[in-house]
Amino acid sequence: MTRLPAAAGRTADGPRPAAPAAMLDVESFAGLLRVSTRHVRRLVDAGKCPPPVRLGRVCRWPRPAVEAWIADGCPNCRKRPGVTR
Numbered sequence: 001m002t003r004l005p006a007a008a009g010r011t012a013d014g015p016r017p018a019a020p021a022a023m024l025d026v027e028s029f030a031g032l033l034r035v036s037t038r039h040v041r042r043l044v045d046a047g048k049c050p051p052p053v054r055l056g057r058v059c060r061w062p063r064p065a066v067e068a069w070i071a072d073g074c075p076n077c078r079k080r081p082g083v084t085r
Contacts, residue, residue, distance in 0.1 A: 023053070023060035032066065033074075047078035 021028065030037045043049040044059075050069050052059035069075070 020063060022063055024063055024066055025060060029061050029066060032070065048076050049074070050077055 024032070026037045026040050030040045033040065040049070044052060050061055050065045052061050069077070
């Protein structure tokens with residue numbers, strides 16, 4: 001039996017695992033923190049989390065910035081030097 005080349009999005013053994021998104025939407029951000037999306041929006045309004053990148057009405061957070069913020073213990077971003085809102 002011959003093996004056929006893998007199709008886009010699939011490997012020879014099955015579907016390719018999804019790579020983590022470079023930018024997080026509010027649902028993904030809330031999932032990382034295990035909180036509601038409303039709570040994430042409150043954190044943004046209070047300046048307690050990394051500021052989102054706004055593209056029109058769409059807000060996204062860079063995954064590396066969010067992961068670094070979580071690794072630092074979720075400090076208040078308004079009090080961090082060099083971070084402006």
